[in-house]
């Protein structure tokens with residue numbers, strides 16, 4: 001099997017008595033988009049800093065692209081692009097000058113540098129304002145310039161801390177497109193975000209952080225399976241009285257049926273039961289008016305997880 | 316607590332700690348050369364230089380000050396109501412040094428550029444040392460251009476070129492002046508690491524400067540009286556006391572600079588500090604020292620200033636290595 005791009009084993013970071021990251025095990029494979037989720041203070045940024053060697057772990061091990069960020073920080077940092085949350089720029093310099101400083105720090109110079117700057121500006125759509133001082137940029141433009149700075153070094157892994165925070169909906173859509181394009185180029189991406197539907201839209205897998213631990217990890221439907229019990233939700237509009245209730249509940253893999261008004265049913269199931277639901281309604285003598293299913297939403301997983309967590313904590 | 320990056324990793328770190336150093340130096344230098352703050356200070360120094368040197372050359376043309384070492388006297392001749400140029404330098408150079416560095420590290424934090432820069436393949440060493448070198452370079456550049464300006468004015472106004480002796484002396488003085496500024500620059504840089512707010516760092520640096528300029532002399536003399544009381548009628552104890560006071564006073568970079576200015580720009584100064592009549596026995600008073608002798612006389616001062624610069628930088632370096640980067 002191919003070596004994982006990121007591998008943490010029992011990674012721990014303590015600030016005095018506070019454990020910011022607690023025996024974290026995390027594996028990210030090549031070409032994946034991995035989402036880091038979790039409430040404020042869960043330890044996402046701390047984990048990212050340790051991956052880059054910007055903070056030393058208290059214990060445990062980290063490998064990034066097969067390298068140890070504490071021992072080989074230069075090799076790691078020349079292969080990994082990092083976009084910090086609320087990234088800043090030298091405001092008096094133009095976008096191009098900011099980029100060329102970053103390029104030079106990476107040892108990229110001359111014509112190669114000019115080419116890469118042009119390509120990066122193109123990719124994020126800032127070519128027209130390349131020679132304006134960054135002071136005049138809107139937050140969305142700054143965010144895109146941050147991405148351009150990451151692209152300059154042609155990284156194999158990109159780590160972004162809350163990259164969509166300042167973006168308007170259209171910009172978010174463009175940003176997600178850009179992420180998908182980067183993935184298509186074979187770049188592995190880790191991003192942390194609080195905007196769950198965006199995470200769901202691009203991430204192959206997500207990890208849910210809570211108090212320094214990764215409490216859940218997997219694809220969104222994995223998580224839904226575990227947290228919500230049923231991963232599939234089917235909505236039915238049918239005419240047929242209480243007999244339908246019974247018929248639906250009897251179906252295998254159904255977790256829960258709730259009725260909403262006289263004709264609307266919400267079914268939670270462990271597998272895709274749409275066909276079975278339709279048949280059951282017809283067999284029970286009902287009239288099927290509408291049937292739809294929705295993919296489990298990450299928001300729901302998240303909310304439900306922390307509700308459960310709160311009830312345990314209270315108990 | 317945060318482990319110091321350099322210390323825990325020791326020698327196992329890959330690559331050179333200076334990777335990316337010149338990229339940092341080039342960027343910082345460019346910043347200095349275009350910054351309004353530096354422009355204002357440089358204009359101030361140039362105006363001061365032009366004014367005082369003009370006034371001094373006027374006096375010298377009028378025949379005051381004899382006819383030897385005229386060029387050096389440009390620096391030291393005062394004409395009412397202006398003090399001499401060296402007097403101004405003693406004030407302006409620390410100001411310039413502080414202005415160069417009081418926001419150099421905390422500025423990166425406040426602009427939120429620090430974590431991004433350190434996520435590039437460089438060590439913290441290169442960032443800090445690059446900033447230091449650039450500031451020192453900017454300082455040297457400014458002071459050297461002032462020096463050239465003065466040479467030019469001297470040629471025009473006095474009509475005689477400086478002698479080789481004078482050139483050597485004034486270059487030595489230039490070098491010492493650069494490191495006199497370097498001390499204050501390194502101090503401001505240290506404070507820019509310690510304090511998150513640039514204004515705090517600037518104020519702290521100015522406070523230290525004010526302390527040495529206004530109060531250290533008094534404190535040194537009080538301390539000397541306290542530590543070496545002189546019983547009545549004991550001249551040896553008095554010498555002891557004066558020597559202690561002098562030693563204490565020399566902790567201040569201002570004292571060191573003033574003494575160097577005195578000995579370098581004034582060839583007749585044969586000794587700094589206390590001179591006993593017996594020591595003067597063989598010396599013909601008023602005979603100028605050769606330049607090399609004056610340099611030897613001020614050698615400890617120069618190395619003192621350079622050492623202070625390095626120590627302050629090293630202190631900042633250690634603190635910076637320990638700092639948590641999260642902005």
Ligand SMILES: Nc1ncnc2c1ncn2[C@@H]1O[C@H](COP(=O)(O)OP(=O)(O)OP(=O)(O)O)[C@@H](O)[C@H]1O
Nearest residue numbers: 015018020038039040041042043044045046047639
């Ligand atoms: N330098 C520090 N000293 C002490 N505690 C710290 C330090 N840095 C971070 N912490 C603590 O570590 C914990 C994890 O912080 P971290 O920034 O990793 O959270 P996060 O998941 O990124 O949160 P957010 O979503 O708010 O960005 C927090 O409780 C924080 O207070």
Ligand SMILES: [Mg+2]
Nearest residue numbers: 044045085161
């Ligand atoms: Mg964070």
